[in-house]
Amino acid sequence: MKMQLYYTATIQEYRQFEHLIWIRLVAPSLARTARPGQFAMISQRQTHSLDPLPRSAVFFAGADPNSGTLELLIDPRDPTLTRLVDLPEGTILDLGVPSVNTCTINPTTQTLLLAGVGSTLPALLFLARRYAGKLNVSLLMAGDDGFVPPPFLLPATVEVQISSTGASALFDLLTTTTDQNPLRWADQIVLGLPSLFVSRAASLIRTTRLRWDHGLVQVILAGSLPCGLGICRVCQIETRQGWQRRCVEGPVFDLRDLRLPA
């Protein structure tokens, strides 16, 4: 059986903030099935340009099945995303959306900690918005000046902590010594990180939690996704199950399964 990979989406709304661009797309069938952690490989439809060739990989920042819309949040400074900058409303995009391993929240989870940096932040925002009001959600984000998502994307019932002194400041947020440190009490943790941060995150959790079972910490791994289909193997990483591709077996992994260099 041939599965659907490609979808058409139309830009309904485009807003530029300091260092972020927010785009709302009309794509009813995708909006029904999109899940946090899922990404789209995007190119413009009906373009006569052959440049650049690889598609832009973007995590979904939200989906509303009722209105049939999807949301993207991109950093225009990212050179792989330049084709998505300055697009007029009404532009038709071509989305390749492979079925991938997305974030899974257990039915028993009451408290959810989300923490991340960079290109995975939209996926964490998607999670926060989906579970706002249903669970106790904390969202910790770090980056440089201007990365902060616009307030209307941050649900009122989600506790948000932000540091704009660089990506590694995320660990300052996570290592607060107060009793309120969500690392201590969260039922589930979802991190959005580049590979270089994973070992540090793992040792932090190991020293903070008495027990660290499978399923406690999921990681949405950031990084280049040139083909998005498992062809090029540029995105492969080492796991307990062997070498896996972030675009096929990921991009969401259990932290205990990752074997990444410190």
Added chain:
Amino acid sequence: MAARMIELAPHNPYTLTISSPVIAAAGSLGDVVGIARWLGLQRADADHGLGAIVSSTVTRSGRRGQPQLIATPAGVLYHHGGFSLGVQQVREQLAPRWATYHVPVLVSLAGTDTATVAAELSEVPGVAGFELALPATSALEAEQQVARVRRVTLLPLIVRLPGELNDPVAVAQACVTAGADAIALIGGLPACMPHPEGGLIYGRLGGPAIFPVALRMVASVAAAVQLPVIGMGGVATEAHAQAMVQAGARAVALASALVSDLRRGRVIAESLRDQAIS
């Protein structure tokens, strides 16, 4: 409408008859198995437009490697990073699946153990033939390398030439002499790009940026050899494919264009449907 059949190995007893003049170039669909569900390769009526698929490179033991792919103006720079599939993996896991597809899968050979790999996979069901990737080499060396593989397999053998040959016609003729069934060109051009984290990445440039170079070489080789020529190197549009056919190519192979969009095969196959193919 019935598909027009194209013979890519007319002098080979096994033949390589394809139902579309569009081929997925080596590695453009990885190990093929991973992409099969998106293309419907197990369905006889699938509309992927591909007449044949060439796998990623296979070596004796396989290598893990870390490939790199960098966007360039109108193209991509690719470095395999040492990655290859292994003979055992092909024999036990991949070829049994390839055998169920309604499109022939050829094994890409490159490096120092090409004859060994060809010998070990020659009788494996699911392997429809081989594509031998030659490095930049002389006609004499090319003849020797092709002959080594030809000696160990009777399956269809396509020889792929790189874009940096001084005399591609002489090398192609040497490959014909040594027993090649078809010639494919060009397999990219040597290039480098800055690495995002510093330094340079050396690899092969593909994509529309190299198409004019490829077209010129295809035209010269197609005029000089009697065997089928497969035009490749930056073929991304219908116009590119039509130009390759007009230059004498019997089929075209897609690489980066297919990685970027799996539907390109169908679009280009439809554009060639009514074109006279030599």
